[in-house]
Amino acid sequence: MSITQNTIIGIIGSGAMGMGIAQVAAMAGHEVVLYDNNTAALDNAKKILTRTLQKIQEKGKIISAHEILQRFSFANNIVEFANCGLVIEAVVENLEVKKSLFAEVEIIVSNDCLLASNTSSLSITSIAAACKNPARVLGLHFFNPAPLMALVEIIPAIQTDADLLPSAKELMQQWGKIPVIAKDTPGFIVNRVARPFYGEAIRIYEEGFADIATIDWAMTEIGGFRMGPFTLMDYIGHDVNYVVTETVFQSFYYDPRYKPSLSQKRLVEAGWLGRKSGMGFYSYAEGVTMPLPNKDIILGTQIFERILAMLINEAVDALYLKVASTIDLETAMTRGVNYPKGLLQWCDEWGADKCLEKLDKMYHEYHEDRYRASALLRKQSIGNKKFV
Numbered sequence: 001m002s003i004t005q006n007t008i009i010g011i012i013g014s015g016a017m018g019m020g021i022a023q024v025a026a027m028a029g030h031e032v033v034l035y036d037n038n039t040a041a042l043d044n045a046k047k048i049l050t051r052t053l054q055k056i057q058e059k060g061k062i063i064s065a066h067e068i069l070q071r072f073s074f075a076n077n078i079v080e081f082a083n084c085g086l087v088i089e090a091v092v093e094n095l096e097v098k099k100s101l102f103a104e105v106e107i108i109v110s111n112d113c114l115l116a117s118n119t120s121s122l123s124i125t126s127i128a129a130a131c132k133n134p135a136r137v138l139g140l141h142f143f144n145p146a147p148l149m150a151l152v153e154i155i156p157a158i159q160t161d162a163d164l165l166p167s168a169k170e171l172m173q174q175w176g177k178i179p180v181i182a183k184d185t186p187g188f189i190v191n192r193v194a195r196p197f198y199g200e201a202i203r204i205y206e207e208g209f210a211d212i213a214t215i216d217w218a219m220t221e222i223g224g225f226r227m228g229p230f231t232l233m234d235y236i237g238h239d240v241n242y243v244v245t246e247t248v249f250q251s252f253y254y255d256p257r258y259k260p261s262l263s264q265k266r267l268v269e270a271g272w273l274g275r276k277s278g279m280g281f282y283s284y285a286e287g288v289t290m291p292l293p294n295k296d297i298i299l300g301t302q303i304f305e306r307i308l309a310m311l312i313n314e315a316v317d318a319l320y321l322k323v324a325s326t327i328d329l330e331t332a333m334t335r336g337v338n339y340p341k342g343l344l345q346w347c348d349e350w351g352a353d354k355c356l357e358k359l360d361k362m363y364h365e366y367h368e369d370r371y372r373a374s375a376l377l378r379k380q381s382i383g384n385k386k387f388v
């Protein structure tokens with residue numbers, strides 16, 4: 001694969017992600033073909049992109065919004081991808097829809113066109129299997145909003161030609177992104193390692209150990225995270241967050257470490273999706289005052305350390321199972337979800353023995369596999385070996 005600035009980039013799906021990725025590619029100098037099978041969505045994307053680029057111009061960050069807009073063509077027929085050198089798919093998170101699109105696109109484009117999916121949780125290997133030449137398929141997982149979030153997870157399927165990876169990495173760097181390589185496993189890096197930030201927080205709340213405001217306070221004020229788990233879940237939307245948890249849980253053959261929670265399921269069932277619907281864990285109705293946290297430092301520290309121990313364990317286990325390298329794991333969590341520190345570095349600072357002790361204590365208390373420590377954490381705790 002040789003992708004230059006002259007390569008035309010095709011994007012399938014003009015929703016939140018497709019539109020954002022299209023903006024990134026056009027701002028990096030490429031001509032972009034943006035395709036959607038829904039004309040209203042395509043018109044909407046055109047309006048939003050025009051407004052966004054004009055705003056960026058007003059801020060003085062680009063010279064001409066018009067010049068960048070000229071690089072776009074808005075397509076309502078997939079045949080317009082014929083001259084593309086890279087096509088990135090960002091349609092609805094449905095394996096069958098994605099597979100049939102990949103099979104369709106492969107016939108239209110040239111033999112050396114690279115095909116990528118922005119899926120958050122589906123198997124790239126399975127998507128690639130829909131193609132006659134699966135070696136040219138890979139995952140390029142951008143984060144929302146794509147123009148602002150620096151991280152991109154590059155995911156080779158087991159069929160992907162390994163020679164593609166350096167060029168994919170280089171291309172993402174040219175687009176101003178920070179690429180990391182992740183193994184094709186459920187949730188890749190970020191959506192796997194971050195699961196306890198939500199799951200363990202909800203578990204603490206369900207046990208009645210603390211209320212949501214106190215757990216959010218503990219994680220922001222004591223832990224230094226930008227947002228507490230309940231505020232963040234309300235922000236992401238429970239429909240989105242719950243589906244990712246459920247998909248990861250199912251894909252890991254129902255490993256209890258990733259078990260979704262009924263509290264969040266009920267919110268989805270009620271249509272209480274978070275900020276966007278005005279109600280989630282918190283109420284966003286006008287005039288409603290937010291609940292106040294219990295600022296007890298001892299309680300707050302217990303909450304923070306319990307969630308952090310679970311997060312560290314997840315990162316260590318991902319390293320153990322070769323999901324990503326140490327550096328990519330640290331980069332993914334600090335640049336993809338803005339954690340204040342890499343989890344492996346946090347483990348080093350805390351001491352692997354302290355982390356292990358916390359997990360083992362919970363494991364003995366609850367007798368649940370959810371709290372089992374990674375074999376690597378156990379190894380590392382002997383002599384408190386460092387990861388970073």
Ligand SMILES: NC(=O)c1ccc[n+]([C@@H]2O[C@H](COP(=O)([O-])OP(=O)(O)OC[C@H]3O[C@@H](n4cnc5c(N)ncnc54)[C@H](O)[C@@H]3O)[C@@H](O)[C@H]2O)c1
Pocket residue numbers: 012013014015016017018035036037038041089090091092093094097101118119120121141142143144
């Ligand atoms: N939203 C996020 O936070 C986020 C983050 C990272 C990755 N993703 C992934 O990116 C993908 C897209 O997510 P989104 O949030 O942009 O979705 P979205 O619903 O905003 O947009 C999807 C778009 O795809 C179009 N579409 C659906 N089926 C199509 C088809 N067969 N052919 C052409 N267009 C079709 C729809 O009309 C819609 O405009 C999903 O796989 C999602 O998992 C989402």
